[in-house]
Amino acid sequence: MRRGFFVFFLRVLLLGSCLMLFPAPRHTAAASEIPSVGDLVAWGRYEQDNDLENGPESVLWRVLARRGTTVLLFSDAGLDARKFHHDNMPVQWSDSDLRAWLNHDFLQQLLSEEEQTAVCVSHLKALPHPRFSTDPGRDTDDLIFLLSMQEVERYLPEPDDRLCVCTPYAKASGAYRGENGMSGWWLRTTGHSADDEARVSTEGHFVNYDVDWGKDVVRPALWVDAALAELIVTKN
Numbered sequence: 001m002r003r004g005f006f007v008f009f010l011r012v013l014l015l016g017s018c019l020m021l022f023p024a025p026r027h028t029a030a031a032s033e034i035p036s037v038g039d040l041v042a043w044g045r046y047e048q049d050n051d052l053e054n055g056p057e058s059v060l061w062r063v064l065a066r067r068g069t070t071v072l073l074f075s076d077a078g079l080d081a082r083k084f085h086h087d088n089m090p091v092q093w094s095d096s097d098l099r100a101w102l103n104h105d106f107l108q109q110l111l112s113e114e115e116q117t118a119v120c121v122s123h124l125k126a127l128p129h130p131r132f133s134t135d136p137g138r139d140t141d142d143l144i145f146l147l148s149m150q151e152v153e154r155y156l157p158e159p160d161d162r163l164c165v166c167t168p169y170a171k172a173s174g175a176y177r178g179e180n181g182m183s184g185w186w187l188r189t190t191g192h193s194a195d196d197e198a199r200v201s202t203e204g205h206f207v208n209y210d211v212d213w214g215k216d217v218v219r220p221a222l223w224v225d226a227a228l229a230e231l232i233v234t235k236n
Helices: 002-021 097-110 149-155 168-172
Strands: 040-046 057-067 070-075 122-124 140-142 185-190 196-200 206-210 221-225 232-235
Antiparallel strands (some): 040 232, 057 070
C-alpha cells in the first residue's frame, strides 16, 4: 500500500516536472497561414493618424523575406521622425540613440509582452559602406533594426521600390516631405564620414546626412516567427 502510494507520488512529481519543462504550446499557424514575400500584413499598434484620443493604429508591414516560418517585416510607411543620434558626432549604429529607442521605447509601444515573444533576435553584421572605408562599428544583436544599404539593394532593388510615405504622426513630429510627397528614411550603414549616416532620399536614392538631422523617418524591420504571431494579411 505504502509502496503503491510512493509510485503514484513519484509519477505526479515527474508529470509536474515535464509540464514545467515542456509547457503547452501556443497556437501555431498552418503553413498556408504563413505570409509570403510581397504580402502586406498588419501587426502591432503605433500612433499614426496623429489623433491621440482614438489610440494607436495597426501597423502595416511589407514581407521582404521568408525562412521557414520566420518572415522579415519592414514598415510600409515612415512611422516616426527621429534623429539617428542626439548630437553631430562620430557614431555607428551599435551606439546610436535610434538603435536604443527602437529596441526599448518603440518596441514597448508597438507590441504587447506576449507579442514580443514572437520577435526573433537578429545578429546584424556591421557591414562597411559599399563605397567608403568608414568604420561600420561592431556587430549587434537586435530585436528591431534598420535595414543596411546591402539589404535595401537586395530587397528593394529599384528606387521606386524605396519611396516612402510618412504617417500624419511622423509629419507632425517633423518629418520632411519632398516635392513628390515622399520622405527620406534612415539606414544603419555609416556614411562617407563617421558623423553622418546613409539614408534613402525622397527620390529613392542612397545619400548621406548628419546623424543629428531630425527630419528623416524611421522604417523599422524585424524578423518574426509567424507561427507564433497573428499576422493579418491585408494585400498580396
